[in-house]
Amino acid sequence: MAISPEKPEHTAELVAAHKLPFEILFDEGARVGKQFGLMFTLPDDLVTVYRGFGIDLDESNSSGWTLPVPARYVFDSEGIARHVDADTDYTVRPEPTATLEIARGL
Numbered sequence: 001m002a003i004s005p006e007k008p009e010h011t012a013e014l015v016a017a018h019k020l021p022f023e024i025l026f027d028e029g030a031r032v033g034k035q036f037g038l039m040f041t042l043p044d045d046l047v048t049v050y051r052g053f054g055i056d057l058d059e060s061n062s063s064g065w066t067l068p069v070p071a072r073y074v075f076d077s078e079g080i081a082r083h084v085d086a087d088t089d090y091t092v093r094p095e096p097t098a099t100l101e102i103a104r105g106l
Contacts, residue, residue: 005030005039005063030063038069038086072099076106 002024004011011024033039042050042057042065050057057065070093071086083102085094 001025003027003032005033005061005066005068007060007062010060026062027068028062030061030066030068033063033068036071038071039063039066040069040088041066074099074102074106082106 001022004024005027008026011026014020015024027033030039047065057063057067061067069086069088070090071084072094073081074083076082083099085099087093
C-alpha cells in the first residue's frame with residue numbers, strides 16, 4: 001500500500017493511469033507523514049516555481065504546501081518496522097524488487 005496526503009480524486013487518476021496493483025490510502029492533513037517526521041514545507045521561492053508550472057498543492061493536497069519525503073517501510077507481522085528507505089532527494093528511490101526481497105526475508 002501507499003500513503004499520501006494527496007486528495008483521493010487525484011490518486012484515483014494515478015492508479016487508473018498506471019494500473020497500480022496496490023491501494024493508496026489517504027493521509028488527510030498529512031497526520032501519518034507528520035508522525036513519521038517525513039513532511040517538509042516548500043519554501044516561498046519553490047511555491048512560486050510550482051505555481052508557474054500550474055501546480056497548486058492547496059488544490060490537490062490535504063496538507064497545503066507541504067510534501068512528504070518519499071519513504072518505504074517494511075513491517076513484520078508484529079507491526080515492527082524492519083527496514084526503512086527515506087531520502088530527501090525525491091529522485092532517489094529504492095527499486096521495488098529490492099523492497100520485495102526484504103519483505104520476503106522476514
